[in-house]
Amino acid sequence: MHYFRSLFNFRPLLNTALIATAVSLTACSSSPTGRQQVLLFSSQDMSQLGAQSFEQLKEHETINHDQKTNQYVQCVTKALTSKLNPSSGFSQWEVVVFDSKQVNAFALPGGKIGVYTGLLEVATNQDQLATVIGHEISHVLAQHSNERLSRSQLANVGLQLSSMAISGTDYHDVTMAGLGLGMQYGVLMPYGRAQESESDIVGLRLMAEAGFNPNESVSLWQNMAKAAGGSQPPELLSTHPSHSTRIDDLRAEIGRLPSNNAIRPQCLL
Template sequence: MIAFRHLPVTSLLASALLLAACSNSPTGRQQVLLFSEQDMSQLGAQSFEEMKTKEKINTDPQVNTYVQCVTRALTASLGRQPEAPSWEVVVFDSDQVNAFALPGGKIGVYTGLLKVAKNQDQLATVIGHEIGHVLAKHSNERLSRSQLANLGLQISSVALGGTEYQEMAMAGLGLGVQYGILMPYGRAQESESDIIGLRMMSQAGFDPNQSVALWQNMSKASGGGQPPEILSTHPSHASRIDDLRREIGRLPVSTATHPNCKAPG
């Protein structure tokens, strides 16, 4: 029997939280989630609104219609999700080869990505991957880990919206202190989002084989220099492509109609 009276208060608190907050991700990976969906959605919405004031928003109708079409096909295949009752998509004018999704159904796509994602299926690969982070509650997981590593911050009374916790909360969402700077998730989370996104795009009628072509394009885009931001801590190109090909072989045959989202000319 454990002699609890000899354990530090912080250890007891951590043990209680772990017992209360253990969960499984969509792929069965064990997670610790300390925060409510409401808290995370509020944090995501607040951060997204601030990003929209700091980043240049693209207003080209063709570009926006295209990105909206791909996103709508993906999210429609999911049905209503408690993590995101509705989805808001904004296209940002930037050379960044990247996209992101925040709790509460907030999606940002940078125009630089459209130069590397050559068709609707490849764009669906990236957007599906980012939605996967939301569905798997990766922001909550990362923020919870940060909180457990800093028990002195009084877990039971953490205020996500307060300035005292702002930097930690933004890091949990994958955003830097200056909103608009995207920070990478861990490799386990990135690989998990690859799988979730692949299943999602296949279910929505997109061609999952194009996910391999997309990451091959990403590899070429990195050249011999700095890789695209989205690749910062992702698995290596070779291992990612091997994992995708293996998962593609396990996918059920989709009966969904192939979407017809027209890329801007």
Template sequence: MRTWTKVCCIAAFTSAIAACSSSPTGRNQLILFSDAQMSQLGAQSFEQMKQQQKISQDQTVNAYVQCVAKAITDHVPPQPEFSEWEVVVFDSDQVNAFALPGGKIGVYTGLLKVAVTPDQLATVIGHEIAHVLADHSNERLSQSQLANTGLQITNVALGGSEYRNVTMAALGLGVQYGVILPYGRTQESEADIVGLELMAKSGFDPNQSIELWKNMSKASGGSQPPELLSTHPSHSTRISDLRQKSSSLPNYNATKPTCNKA
């Protein structure tokens, strides 16, 4: 009886938290970890990746990616746990990018072969930053924590080897670490919406998001899709949703950034 009561109390507690937490689109979320914990986890994971993966030394490519990313992050509200966003370009054929709690952004050079304009690159970077702003990693890690550790949510050793696969997946790093990507279609669609608004505020053309996903569709060639698309909505659904959202965005009158493509 006492065990059942304890489980019920924890369940009620987490339900209350979920009811009090909401995403940028108003969806209820289960958020069990603090911003400080998630930022620490993001920073630790990013350092591991920089040690294990090849970083591009191409100054032109780095300047280009940094320019697009900065144009977007300049329009992101101040974050409580960090003051600057760190951007690293990884030298890899992966058609992928990610953003982690703690202000960490990774872009793979393979993405630049598909996101062929600054506006298209801004679509991807805005989408990944939106995952961070919407606490999607926290949400996924919270769900995994409840499912995998018997509800003992207060005893998590973040970043420890026991939780490595769970935490890496929750951060959206599943492809790199051989773990199934965690973000569901609801979170991906939400990141599309928030990311589109963010890139438009930054002066980029939201209509180019449609061209980007057309390119992504071509890149898949009818076989295994690029890593970035592993858990995303279908191409046709995404393009339709983006076209509808783009047409409804207000005119933000932002100055278009000048980022010279490598």
């Protein structure tokens, strides 16, 4: 099967000098926390890629149609996305619940959100679910997929200066990995540690602004640690922050959050 035929067109690896020149010609950007990023692709290209990937996931994954479950996930998501600036281009989000034991969720460029039912066994209330969905939305807001795909192109497959587009089956796995999706559908790949930590902070601010209890983010990661059953690798061997580091960072950020009078959402499962 041919994927993303019109979106991407990779060339062979260019030499180091040409790549350095290309980066210098590419507009650098700053993430929501002020971290410098190199983004080679347009928002339109990333949105198209995200939408195509999401459609393929829906074809390969089992979609949950339970009305109560879907209303619950939609309620939490809507409370979060309602706080996003409409001018940011993130006003419309499609949310799909997948039947899977995976304790995970994801968000893709183009306003696509997937939540696995296994997550609802660990995120035991609306605030904990908002922690995860807010975190995933923050990956999109911070353009982490664009950043990772840009790094992959520069490091592994070269750069075509005339058009930032990728096509052909040879690089399907690279593009899926750039979006945070594994080589097989439904297998989610972690972002880098800096990106994960950044999404924790941005997501925490978003959930607090939406009226969710930010203290439940700590409870969520405590639940995650229990669910992992001690199977998490040492922090230096993992792209994710360790559970203890993550919790410490969240507690520190909670102490810096401004007072908020937002109406508390009422999302019940």
